[in-house]
Amino acid sequence: MNQAGVRWTTEQVLALAPDDASRKAGNRLSTAGPWSDAGGSGSGVVWGLCKGSGSKPYQTIVDVTGPAYKCSCPSRKFPCKHALGLLLLWAADEQSVVEGEAPGWAGEWLEGRRKRSEEKTEAGTDRSGAGKQADPEAAKRRADRRAGRITAGATELEQRLTDLLRGGLASAEQSGYGLWEETAARMVDAQAPGLAGRVRELGAIPGSGPGWPVRLLEESALLHLLNAGWLGLDRLPEPLATTVRTRVGLPSPADGPPVRDHWLVLAQYDSSDGHLTTRRIRLYGRDSGRSVLVLSFGPAGRAPQLALPVGLMVEADVTPHTGGGQLRADWTEQFGAPSPILGPPPGGSTTAAIEAYGTALRSDPWLDAWPVTLSDVIPVPEPGGGWQLADADGESALPVASAALSRPGLWKLAALSGGAPVTVFGECGHRGFHPLAAWAEDIPGIVPLT
Template identity: 70%
Template sequence: MTEQGVRWTADQVLALAPDASSRKAGSKLGAAGPWSEAGSSDEGTVWGLCKGSGSKPYQTVVDIADVTGPAYKCSCPSRKFPCKHALGLLLLWAAEESAVPGSAQEPEWVRQWTEGRRQRAEEKKAATAAGAGAADPEAARRRAEKRAERVTAGVRELEQRLADLLRGGIAGAEQSGYGQWEETAARMVDAQASGLVARVRELGAIPSSGPGWPVRLLEECALLHLLGQGWLRRDGLPDALAATVRSRVGLPASADGPPVRDRWLVLAQYDTTVDARLTSRRIWLHGAESGRTALVLSYGAGGRAPELALPVGLTLEAELSSYPGAGQLRAALGEQFAPAAPSSIRPPGATTAEAAARYGEALRDDPWLESVPVTLGRVVPAPDGDGWQLADADGESALPLTRTALSRPGLWRLVALSGGAPVTVFGECGHRGFTPLTAWPEGPGDAVRLC
């Protein structure tokens, strides 16, 4: 199924599951028992018939060579993507070559689906090109100006609210309650300053967040004030910093950087819930030739999982275009030239001291940055009082793990993988500590997902 003829691992397949229940159900279908007429093509399609509760088996097909990650089709009534049958089929394909033979002839129902997808992709590409040519630059400029005016009004209102808070004293924030900040967040929604909404809501939650909350509240107020002033004075900022301010406020931007073609290793993938209606997926990539680390974002609305899914540990030869902004790592995934395939590529490792220094340097370009991606080389997980840390095996420095990392079962996978020996760990390093996302053993071995 790849140019190298190597199939995915079970862990890489299960990384595609939308939730824990899907992983469990899909794992039960990863054996040959319920499957018949399974096969795979050299173009990256896997198919099979899965026996269900009805008289007719479910027709399941997966395209693993799609540029936006695997695409799925199943005749079952599930609304999850991928469903348990698609996961079970991929697990069967990954584990038993005899159960899912390669270079097989596609059945008619599979051929119709793949040809339909290719046709729709071509039509969408043509429509996008036509729309870009027909766009009215003057109308777009007027819309941008009107939105900027609304954002400015929202920022001025937020600045007044922050001034009122400090004038009345931070100690009173605990008694004023969450309502005033929810109201302010609603005003930011009206102002179309989506980037400020989450930060404003966080202000309302800080007073009840435990010991030391006044300091945390003051810090967040300072960052919000800095962002507000950056917006109001954006015309006097360097272009790259002004682009960062616009991005942090929530204005949309296009990936306008020159395409960079490389073999991109999928370092990590995880989802976060933005609100009840939106799920954000963060995918970290490492370029084998360029050495660049890039972040690809994907979103799912209405309770659906984001469409883009790239299993950890695979590499894909593709183009990435960067978004504007000082120190920004976000990029858009462009044309893919070969199906994603397993690889022995690993990013170079840094010491824990170098990781902390990288975060400090990144703050000069983006003061609102929560963390930076870093690969730690030869570190050992070790207890640290009530928490854990990653300590350099060849030095004396260490990084504490974040509360998020301590609450994940991936911590124990990391400890088990290490067994007291050095490991390579990729994660996010910020002012709250280090959050491990993926790890590799000291010797040969596949990537282990920790999130």
């Protein structure tokens, strides 16, 4: 199957798996044995029948331009092991998945997707008319009530920080985590989840090892700055005010005209807080030079629906969110099939990366990290057990974030380099550099590190 001249790699398929168990199960179904009537079309659709435990085989179909999946199995995972196995077979064995006409059951699903897409487009054209049916006064009253609760929560939190400093930072270790969790719960009651999350992070610092008082003071200062920003919101310029609203937990709207570009999918990784799974997808616009962060959410234990394979370039519209220094955007509409990334985004030195992060902090002082590409750097171990990415010319270096030290991606990066310079994409922040993808001169294509 041509699929615009590109089949995914095994790594790109496995990056879509919701968990390790799904990866292993998908690998077991990646050979031709369990499959019958497997095929694909040049428009980017793959289908097949997979033999299962029942009398009827499972009907599996994947639209790789989405990607989107459909399987008749009862699994609640997304994508299921059958979809992963089919994609792995398609990626590795051109003889087993040949181009042809979609069977009836696959055609019905594709027709349904086409109709839903048309209905969504029509609904979008009527958006302004539908919005007039809402009650703006009722919405304003709800917003005012929530703002009042957040103000009360921020005022209470300011008193909590004042008590902490008056009693000395050592008191935080003595009081334990329970008091911080109680404060966080009160911020949840105040409908300020952003404040609640930062309070929980404060509570974990006293037990985080040597140097914790300095880290606690730094994070307390940032939290105080956020409280002060909310309490003085009417005196802030609008971009910064929008950023403050977002940081305390209010939703940031996707506003403005969509940005159409050829987006390089550079990284995709998931995190969970026990209640919600958050998927972060880092994109770079080939034509605009713009960096974008797309977020997708799913319930705990289940992968979010949106998945974009790392290493491919997709022509699409994204709609940016408002706010100072805001990178977040919504994935709006895709045009055509993806194609391989031919090379990394433009990069620079470690000094330039630090400067870029510092510039971004002017618009968003609570920004944890900024996406950058480092050119000609070498991963080097440090005597104390850490790692750093050093410029090949020896001018400067960036420490690797401690959270990345225990992950296999770091060792994959070290093996890829072998002591030679590489290009690395990742997130540069006050905790160090988190590598997410890399390129080497003698190895074709992108190497995901997540």
